[in-house]
Amino acid sequence: MNRPVLILASSSPRRRDLLSEWRFDFEAVPAEVEEVAPRGMDPAEIVLLNARLKSRAVSAQRPDAVVLGVDTLVAFDGHVLGKPCDMPEAERMLERLNGRSHQVFSGVVLRSETAGWEDSFASVSTVTFHSLDAGARRRYLDRIQPLDKAGAYAAQEESTELIAAISGLRTNVIGMPMEDLVPRLASRGVFPNP
Secondary structure, eight states, rough: OOOEEEOOOOOOHHHHHHHHHHOOEEOOOOOOOOOOOOTTTHHHHHHHHHHHHHOOOOOOOOTTTTEEEEEEEEEETTTOOOOOSHHHHHHHHHHHHTEEEEEEEEEEEEETTTTTTTEEEEEEEEEEEOOOOHHHHHHHHHHHHHGGGGGOOOGGGOSSEEEEEEEEHHHHHHHHHHHHHHHHHHHTTTTOOO
């Protein structure tokens, strides 16, 4: 029996790196959709909605494949923090998170149009930051280029400079909860290379 083709509905280099590190063969096809954050919707619902939009858009192009849509956002103090639009906004985000804890939500949707199934789940991790002065935060932002990163930080490039602790999956904070995803993929016949 042929193994299904896995398609990542994303242009995220971090998600591509995670799938590669976990030894999956896959194609990356960016989903041409506008991400949404409806008022009154909780973060888990928002990331699942956006992941579903992405997976359905790419699945329509490749109905034969298993399509993986993922969305990640940061939630702090009742507010959703997406990707900053510019460096001043990134600085404001890090200032708000400085020395405090926040949650990272990822929504994951697997879909096969031809087989007629869809599987979805959300993961959450709690991240606590060190308290850094304004100069250290600016140097960090200059180094990591935060404009394509939810919450304006990069867990994959992190030693202990910014993050003091993570409760939950580190891969979730990077952008895709691999430990939760791998068994779901296996249940659909998608396995990593030995």
